[in-house]
Amino acid sequence: MAKAPAPAAKEKSGEGKVLNVFSHGVLIIWAILVVLPLLWAVMASFKTDDSILSTPWALPDKLHFENWSRAWSQAHMSDYFFNTVVVVGCSLVGTLLLGSMAAYVLARFDFPGNRFIYYLFIGGMSFPIILALVPLFFVMNNMALLNTRHGLIMVYIAYSLPFTVFFLTSFFRTLPTSVAEAAMLDGASHTRTFFQVMLPMAKPGLISVGIFNFLGQWNQYMLPTVLNTEPKYRVLSQGLVELATSQGYKGDWSGLFAGLVMAMLPVLAAYIIFQRQVVAGLTAGAVK
Numbered sequence: 272m273a274k275a276p277a278p279a280a281k282e283k284s285g286e287g288k289v290l291n292v293f294s295h296g297v298l299i300i301w302a303i304l305v306v307l308p309l310l311w312a313v314m315a316s317f318k319t320d321d322s323i324l325s326t327p328w329a330l331p332d333k334l335h336f337e338n339w340s341r342a343w344s345q346a347h348m349s350d351y352f353f354n355t356v357v358v359v360g361c362s363l364v365g366t367l368l369l370g371s372m373a374a375y376v377l378a379r380f381d382f383p384g385n386r387f388i389y390y391l392f393i394g395g396m397s398f399p400i401i402l403a404l405v406p407l408f409f410v411m412n413n414m415a416l417l418n419t420r421h422g423l424i425m426v427y428i429a430y431s432l433p434f435t436v437f438f439l440t441s442f443f444r445t446l447p448t449s450v451a452e453a454a455m456l457d458g459a460s461h462t463r464t465f466f467q468v469m470l471p472m473a474k475p476g477l478i479s480v481g482i483f484n485f486l487g488q489w490n491q492y493m494l495p496t497v498l499n500t501e502p503k504y505r506v507l508s509q510g511l512v513e514l515a516t517s518q519g520y521k522g523d524w525s526g527l528f529a530g531l532v533m534a535m536l537p538v539l540a541a542y543i544i545f546q547r548q549v550v551a552g553l554t555a556g557a558v559k
Contacts (some may be wrong), residue, residue, distance in 0.1 A: 282440065309535070316528040323524050335525065342514070342529040350503065351510030358420055358506060359488045362427035367477055367483055369428065370435030375465055377436070378443035379451070389440065395433030404497050411498055418501035426494055431484045438483075442476035443469070453466055478548040482541060507534040 315323050316338055318331040342348050377389050407426070408417070416422030448468065454464045470477075492508040499505065505513065514523075514530050 285447050288488060309539075312528055312535070313532050316525065316532045318525060320524050323528075328414045338525040339533070340530040341523075342526040342533065346514045346526055346530060348407065348507075348510055348511070348514075348530050348533055349506055354420065354504055355489065355506040358423050359485065361420075362424045362431070362488055363485055365424065365428045366431040366435055366513055370432050370480070371439055371470060371473065371477065372465070373432070374436045374439035375443050375469060378440045379448075389436075392433045394438060400430065400493065404493070408497055416498075418499055418504060420504055423495060423499050423504075423506075426498060428490070430491075430494065431488065435480050435484060438480045439473065439476055442473060443528040446472050451499060475548055478545050482545055485541055491533075510534075 314331065315327070317334045317336070318338075319335060322329065322331065373392075377385060411417045411422055411426070414422075416425065450467075450468055450472070451464050454468045455461075459468070490508060491506075492512070495506050495509055499509070511527075511534060512532055514527055
């Protein structure tokens with residue numbers, strides 16, 4: 272004869288169900304709050320200005336693709352998009368390369384000053400960037416790097432390195448040392464071991480930290496506003512502000528929403544494509 276479940280077990284099961292329903296409800300509400308504004312912005316980018324103001328929640332009568340073409344050409348979003356791709360692409364590659372090399376050395380080699388250098392990177396994460404804007408402006412000016420793409424790329428790399436080194440140092444510590452030791456026994460140098468053995472094994476961590484850096488650099492506004500005032504070198508965040516402020520009383524809301532969606536799509540596409548790798552990189556080393 273099977274025994275009836277104990278009352279305590281029933282109470283725990285009921286509490287678990289209530290907690291599960293509550294957590295799912297909170298997640299659903301959070302998803303609605305996040306997704307609904309994005310969908311509304313996409314919908315508004317295909318509507319006319321009159322329909323945006325008169326019937327903001329109604330579907331567009333037809334897809335007005337001229338809003339996108341107007342924002343792309345007349346509002347110079349194409350130039351801003353090109354500048355952003357160049358700056359973010361180069362800075363992302365430089366950040367991952369330098370950050371992975373520094374993190375590998377800090378995680379795998381013991382030498383005097385190892386912990387001191389590591390904590391210097393950690394301290395860089397806690398330093399507010401707004402406090403460094405004024406001295407950074409004068410340093411860039413003295414080095415003739417103001418209003419240049421390569422100057423902004425160098426600043427982005429320096430801005431992203433502390434978090435990258437912190438993240439990848441913990442990741443490299445979870446990788447097995449036996450593979451690197453086997454490569455060294457086969458005659459591989461430290462450089463070859465890093466690039467051909469350890470770096471491919473760190474692919475999940477590189478993708479995860481790369482996505483985070485991509486989001487931060489793509490949406491960066493404060494640094495380019497201070498260090499990049501040349502109109503032909505402006506990035507997307509500056510272009511959107513310029514598009515919003517240059518409207519005056521014309522109110523080209525449809526073009527503004529089209530430009531906003533243009534700036535938003537690459538970020539969404541990158542996360543959708545690499546979401547599994549991001550989760551794998553964040554959970555790597557948690558279970559051995």
